Amino acid sequence: MRKRLVFDFRFDPLEKKMSNNNVITFSDVLDAKEKISPYVHECPVVTSSTLDKMVGRKVFFKAESFQKTGSFKARGALNAVLSLVSKSPEVHGVVTHSSGNHGQALAWASNMVGLDCTVVVTKNTPKSKCEAIKAYGADLVFCEPTYADRIKTCNKISEERSIPYISSSDDYDIMAGQGTIAVEFLSQVPDLDAVIVPVSVGGMAAGIATAAKGIKPAIKVFMVEVEGKMSEECLRAGERLWPNPPRFLDSIADGIRVQQLGELTWPIILKLVEKEVFSVKDADIVKAMKFVFERMKLVIEPTSAAGVAAVMSQRMASMDPGLKNVGVILCGGNVDINHLPWY
Incomplete structure (x- = not known):
């Protein structure tokens, strides 16, 4: 068994703990931030004037591709x-x-x-x-x-x-940790009007929406999915319409191939996330990924490129022009450079 490090938790328990209410709160995200901040990176925000001109908005990319282990x-x-x-x-x-x-x-x-x-x-x-x-x-x-x-x-x-299972997304501690992205992002770019988040089971979307709304209630949080996920249909109906058993979708964005949102993330997303969902094709992802590689000089994986594809999409072009400052989560950079998706 490995030697266990000793961590000093100097944080005060705040109101509405998730263990008591089976929800995630802004206080939980702040607790998570205090616990993990000494050991994770505060990832930079990057911009592209070329892209801003293309889409007619200011776009800010939270580069979680620089995070420990290469992802959020x-x-x-x-x-x-x-x-x-x-x-x-x-x-x-x-x-x-x-x-x-x-x-x-x-x-x-x-x-x-x-x-x-x-x-x-x-x-x-x-x-x-x-x-x-x-x-x-x-x-x-x-x-x-x-x-x-x-x-x-x-x-x-x-x-x-006899060991516990830790979900990649459908877990309140996981969601609270992912919510720290929004706390950092809004401290770096306080004027954000909207945030675009790639979605699989929904841990990042639920955490970011909780934190972002806790800081700035009027901010909009949009999800981006690969085709076939049905998120917008489910959100507008207010119920889980996905067929069972859960399955993978066919996409190069392997990080967001799961069709269903989680049982725990679903009610949070239903309450806090916009009903309009960006749905992107593999061709859109490849185009966006190439743009980031060539023009922004960043290594990102297809799942990150899904968010870039969303902001470059016709749907974004037709959205409220009042959404002037848009944030996009570049959620990871773990791409196999020997098998890039355009080869």
Whole structure:
């Protein structure tokens, strides 16, 4: 078993704790920020005058591609494991399933606090992400390339090894950690009118919406999805319309292929996130990814490019011109440079 580091938590419990109310609050996000800030990066905000002219708005990119482990996932993962070891000091390990970024983040966070970590990935997960997960010290377990098999394998390991499962998104500690992105972003760019967030199960969207609305109630939070996710249809109906069992969508944006929003993230998103959802095609993602590589000189993965594609879309062009300052989350940079999606 790894040697466990000792962390000094100097933060005061605030009102409406999620453990008592089964919700995430702005106070939870502030607590998470105080816990994780010494160990994660405050990622920069970057701009492109070329893109601003193209879209007729000021666009600000929060570059979480520079975050520890190469994605925003480090925030939620660290908050989750710190919360876990403070509540259950006897725990010896954790397990999760992941498309790659959460697996890397949880492996890194677990190593920070001396926990063993097992990550279940599908057999078609990019090699670069698998190698990174192992490099951060986790055990890797492969399963068939379906969402249902990923869950089944993860649950089996959790039971056999008596270790808790930490979701990539559908977990209040994870959401609170991801919400710290918005706290930083709005301190860097206070005049943001809207934020665009790529969405899979919805942990980042729920956390950012909670924090952003806590700071600036009038701000709008929009989600961007890959085609077939049905988020706008579900949000406008006010109910979960997705078919079961949960499945992966066919997209190069492997980080947002899960069709359904989470059971815990869904009510938060339904309450706080705009009903208009940007839906992007692979061709849009490739175009946006190329733009960022060539013109902004940043390495981003297809999931990040989904947010760029949204701001470049016709739907954004037709939106309220009052949304002058738009933020976009570049959520990760873990792309396999030997297999770029335009080759």
